[in-house]
Amino acid sequence: MNKYIAELIGTFWLVFGGCGSAIFAAAFPTLGIGFVGVSLAFGLTVLTMAYAIGHISGCHLNPAVSIGLWAGGRFPTKQLLPYIVAQVVGGLIAGGALYLIATGKTGFDVSAGFASNGYGEHSPNGYSLQSALITEIVLTMIFLFVIMGSTDSRAPHGMAPIAIGLCLTLIHLISIPITNTSVNPARSTGVALFVGDWAIAQLWLFWVAPIIGAVLGAITYRFISQETN
Numbered sequence: 001m002n003k004y005i006a007e008l009i010g011t012f013w014l015v016f017g018g019c020g021s022a023i024f025a026a027a028f029p030t031l032g033i034g035f036v037g038v039s040l041a042f043g044l045t046v047l048t049m050a051y052a053i054g055h056i057s058g059c060h061l062n063p064a065v066s067i068g069l070w071a072g073g074r075f076p077t078k079q080l081l082p083y084i085v086a087q088v089v090g091g092l093i094a095g096g097a098l099y100l101i102a103t104g105k106t107g108f109d110v111s112a113g114f115a116s117n118g119y120g121e122h123s124p125n126g127y128s129l130q131s132a133l134i135t136e137i138v139l140t141m142i143f144l145f146v147i148m149g150s151t152d153s154r155a156p157h158g159m160a161p162i163a164i165g166l167c168l169t170l171i172h173l174i175s176i177p178i179t180n181t182s183v184n185p186a187r188s189t190g191v192a193l194f195v196g197d198w199a200i201a202q203l204w205l206f207w208v209a210p211i212i213g214a215v216l217g218a219i220t221y222r223f224i225s226q227e228t229n
Helices: 002-025 034-057 063-071 077-102 129-150 160-179 185-195 197-201 205-228
Strands: none
Touching: 002 034, 002 077, 002 185, 034 160, 063 077, 063 129, 063 185, 063 205, 077 185, 129 160, 129 205, 185 197, 185 205
16 A cells, blocks of 8 residues: 555645646746746656655556556566555545646636646647657657666666656757657646546547557566567
């Protein structure tokens, strides 16, 4: 149970910190943090939580990561569903907290996006469904490849959180203009349910693509790792 609570808290922090930076600080008058700041915020949430709960739950914070690690032979089947449930619940609690804060400002309009992921007319820069699908698959594949490699017993000890956090930062620097960056179904769900409408209609892609990418990344690393043993 401690593992599941840790995953819930960790995913809460990822969504609250990452999406919160996008909602409240990205375009703050005269001193907004912009895409770079939001990218760094997401990376920092994973970096800080990896050191805080990595020794408790492994700090997945992401259903796609849990599924990828399972596909890569690093995670037991019996814990997979409870991890995913804990992560989604943590994301939803964070989304609720952000919503309660955001509605405290006059003129707030949740339908404007609320840091939701999207494609087509709901992509930050108008990218198509195909572009979004490819982006999310490729970037989640690389994310799992980095996670598998940096947590390998042969990798430098204690450096995995840094590598993983910086990888997530780079992922956001690439893909915020395309999909607003998901690579994490719990992150997408946590805010999409409060937007409703188009965000719910497009949510399927931000479950399917990250999971496909995660499985591909984990299997690829597992193959390469075996080849070098």
